[in-house]
Structure formats: C-alpha cells, structure tokens
Amino acid sequence: TPPIYKEMRQWFKSFPDPRSVDVIQQLGVDFVILHSDAYSPDAWEKILAELPRYWPAVSQVHQVGSDVVLEISPPVCPAGSENIRVTVTPAELDGLPNAARVTYFNPSPAAFMADVRRVSQLKFTNNTAKNFTEPLVTPAGESQSAVVPLAEFQRLANLSGIRSASLGRTILPSTLAAVQTDNLTGPNWQSLGLKFANGPQLTAYAITPESPTVCSLLTVGLKWSGGLPNDSVVVQLLDPFGRPVAEQTSRPWANGETTADIYSLPLPGSLPAGRYGIQVKVVDENGQTRPFLTGQGVEIPGEQIPRLPVVIRPATLPASVREKGEFVAVFKNGIRLREAHLTQRQVARGDWLRFSLTWTAEAEPDTDLTVFTQLIGPDGRVWGQHD
Structure with a gap:
C-alpha cells in the first residue's frame, strides 16, 4: 500500500476538517456517506455539530435512516502546479542506502493532485533515467515525498534533472532547492513584548492582508530580539476551538542573528469563515516548547497567552x-x-x-x-x- 493512502485514511478520520474536506473536493469525490453506527454516540454528535460549518462544500444532503449522504460541491479554490517546490535528498529504502527522496511542497491554498497515471523520471548525466510515481495528494501548505530506489550506477551527485509529469516541466538541479522568498507588502507592525524562557523576545508582529479570505495566503511577519541557532519557531493558525488548521515551522537563527522572519499560511476554500487566532511557539533543540515569561521572569502557561486575532472571511460568490x-x-x-x-x-x-x-x-x-x-x-x- 502506498504510504500516501495510509495518510489519507488518517486524514479522513478527522472529517470534517479543512484538510479532509479540501482533499475530498480536489480529488473530485462525488458523495460522502456517513454511517452513524460506525461512530460512538459522542463522536456522531460531534460530526453533526461540525458539519454546518462546511455546508459551502456540500451541494445536497440526504438522510437515509440514521445515515447521512453528502453530495460534494466542486472546490472553490482551483489547484495549480506553478508554485509547487521540489527537493531531492539522499534516502534509504528497505535498508538499501542508494535511494532518493523526492519531496513536493505545496504552498498554495488548495491540495495538489498529481497525475499518477503518468510516469515521472529522475535523469542522470550518464544518460540513464529512473521512473517513479509522484505522490497522489499534497495538501495545502504541506509536503509529500516519494522514495525512489536507484541503481548502483545512478548517484544523486550525477542528477541532471527531474522530469515531472504532473508539473509538466523538467526541474534542473540548480533550481531544486530554490526557496521562494515571502514578502510582506506594506506591513502594519504591531509592537509586542513577548519573552520566551532562555530564548528570544518577540518584539513585533504583522499580519497581511488585514481582511483575509479563503483561497488566499495569510502572511505573518515576526520581529525578534535574540535567539538560539538550534531553536525553531512554530506559527499556527488555530480555529475557534483552539485546533491547528495551518502550520509553518522555521529555524530563523540557524545562520546567525535574525531580526525578522516571514511565514505564509494557506487558507483553503474548505476553511469555515470565522474568528481564528495565530499562535507562536519557540521550540528548543530537544523538542521542548519554551514557556512564556512575565517581565519579572515568572512563567506563564501557554493557554493564558491571547492569540493574535484574525477574522477570515468567505470567498466572494458570483x-x-x-x-x-x-x-x-x-x-x-x-x-x-x-x-x-x-x-x-x-x-x-x-x-x-x-x-x-x-x-x-x-x-x-x-x-x-x-x-x-x-x-x-x-x-x-x-x-x-x-x-
């Protein structure tokens, strides 16, 4: 079983949520059948309570006995391939060291569907090639990888390019690791004095656009004072119930002092409109979240720190x-x-x-x-x- 299918089963267990609904729409699924007897009473009540938030993704609702049949609408956000970023790194497969991990990162606000009926290729300077199948689904703001076994005479050092069937282009080694630079256009920086224990201080933030809608990117800028090279910053978009619906992680101090860094969070069309919050965490090299501190150095529980407020509006309909x-x-x-x-x-x-x-x-x-x-x-x- 391809690993992506196992992941998809996990995604659909959390239905309805922004990722599962968007993937279902982008896959072109026509119907979703919810069998009430497949859930505990509490889980079924939760699903029925959550479904109204996702009615824009549903064109018809049928009730058959105690079961619910949803006819799925076409996606609001069209999926595109122009912004997909590809990287290739060494990997192992079944204990064999000579393999390549081809990773697709999707920064857009819609899940990307690969054409798995067509074969892609890793091409090498010795005029050989290795066929592989691209990951079926790469959700918005996430990455998916395919591990490709290589022959003894095929080395990543001699990679000349990737012919991607789904992207419709050949990616050269010089552009494989290219990172798109995110920019804040005319940001309105808000002062903030948020100190992390034994770590940096968040001095200001900016969120653009001011009135974000689904099918777009929410850009978050953070200004820092101090920071340790092995620390990571995690920026999360939390729904009204405190659940993460989008996340981006970076290591802003890996190459030295950083005063500002920028994060882009995709807002898929399946994301319900409403009040959300931005949560910022600093994680040390051991994976532990650094607590917040008061001006007197007293630790503050994370749940007591207000989220940076964001109101996401629905897409404008014809x-x-x-x-x-x-x-x-x-x-x-x-x-x-x-x-x-x-x-x-x-x-x-x-x-x-x-x-x-x-x-x-x-x-x-x-x-x-x-x-x-x-x-x-x-x-x-x-x-x-x-x-």
Whole structure:
C-alpha cells in the first residue's frame, strides 16, 4: 500500500476538517456517506455539530435512516502546479542506502493532485533515467515525498534533472532547492513584548492582508530580539476551538542573528469563515516548547497567552449564486429543500434580511415540523435566527 493512502485514511478520520474536506473536493469525490453506527454516540454528535460549518462544500444532503449522504460541491479554490517546490535528498529504502527522496511542497491554498497515471523520471548525466510515481495528494501548505530506489550506477551527485509529469516541466538541479522568498507588502507592525524562557523576545508582529479570505495566503511577519541557532519557531493558525488548521515551522537563527522572519499560511476554500487566532511557539533543540515569561521572569502557561486575532472571511460568490441558491437538501420522509432565494444582495445594520425557501414533500408529513434558519456571520457566530 502506498504510504500516501495510509495518510489519507488518517486524514479522513478527522472529517470534517479543512484538510479532509479540501482533499475530498480536489480529488473530485462525488458523495460522502456517513454511517452513524460506525461512530460512538459522542463522536456522531460531534460530526453533526461540525458539519454546518462546511455546508459551502456540500451541494445536497440526504438522510437515509440514521445515515447521512453528502453530495460534494466542486472546490472553490482551483489547484495549480506553478508554485509547487521540489527537493531531492539522499534516502534509504528497505535498508538499501542508494535511494532518493523526492519531496513536493505545496504552498498554495488548495491540495495538489498529481497525475499518477503518468510516469515521472529522475535523469542522470550518464544518460540513464529512473521512473517513479509522484505522490497522489499534497495538501495545502504541506509536503509529500516519494522514495525512489536507484541503481548502483545512478548517484544523486550525477542528477541532471527531474522530469515531472504532473508539473509538466523538467526541474534542473540548480533550481531544486530554490526557496521562494515571502514578502510582506506594506506591513502594519504591531509592537509586542513577548519573552520566551532562555530564548528570544518577540518584539513585533504583522499580519497581511488585514481582511483575509479563503483561497488566499495569510502572511505573518515576526520581529525578534535574540535567539538560539538550534531553536525553531512554530506559527499556527488555530480555529475557534483552539485546533491547528495551518502550520509553518522555521529555524530563523540557524545562520546567525535574525531580526525578522516571514511565514505564509494557506487558507483553503474548505476553511469555515470565522474568528481564528495565530499562535507562536519557540521550540528548543530537544523538542521542548519554551514557556512564556512575565517581565519579572515568572512563567506563564501557554493557554493564558491571547492569540493574535484574525477574522477570515468567505470567498466572494458570483451574484447569480448569492441571489439564488443552487443547493438542495433532502431530509427523511421525502422532504426536500428545492431552492433558496434572497430578495436583496446587501443589507445594512437595522435592515431585515428577507429570503424564501421552496419545499416539496413526497407525501403529507405525519407530524408538525419546524424549520430553523440561521444567519452566520464572518466570525462563525449566529447573527440572526428565525424559526
């Protein structure tokens, strides 16, 4: 079994979350079937509570007995190959030392799908080549690798290039390890005096853009005073429940003193709009997180440090979709939501938001039913409700 398939099984165990939903959409999956008896009661309740945050990724909902069938919408963010970065390093495979690890890093806000039906090649200066299959899926902001066994006469020192079938180009050795430089455009630096025990002090930060949306990159700049060469910095984007949804790690002091470094966090289209927070951690060479300190040198528990606030907004939908919803929900007993129609595009404070819902039923319901409708704001909270 290819390692990526094992990883995908782990990803889907956490469904629904931004990574699993985006991968499902980018793979072109049509239906997701959730069997209630495959979960504990608590886990099933959690899934049902989480699903509404991901309704933009669902075009239809069917309830079959106690099970739920989701018809998946096409992805909001198109996946592209132009920003994929490739590196090659020595590796071992089944105890054999002569192998190459080909790593694909995807900095974009959408999972990248390789065309595994086509063969890629490592090419060498002695006019030989080694075929390999690229990793099937590389999620947004993550890396995936393929370990390729080499013949005795094929050495990485003699690598002349990589012919990538999915990227549609040949990557030369001179560009294999090229690192794209991230930039902050017109940053508005905010002063911050956050001291880490036996480590650096975070003196300022900047987050751009000011109003980030999904299908984009969130850029975080950090300014430092001090720092140890073997320390790492971990920048995480946390959802409203404190769970990491994006992460980037670097070693800003590996080559000496660093006053500022920049991180780019992808915001996939499956990411629910709402209030998020940026968490910054400094990790020592033993993998231990350095605690925060007060001005008097007293340690502060990490959960007591406020996150750097970020509000992520949904992607702007075409007017035709905003005015007239194209989703259909199917409930048990043959009740179907056929259409949702908004009567105005914009509302101001104090206005009424007016809309109509069109329903059909295969048979007359045998009991009275109540329809609950909620207006969810960009912070992920309920702004209005009508029952």
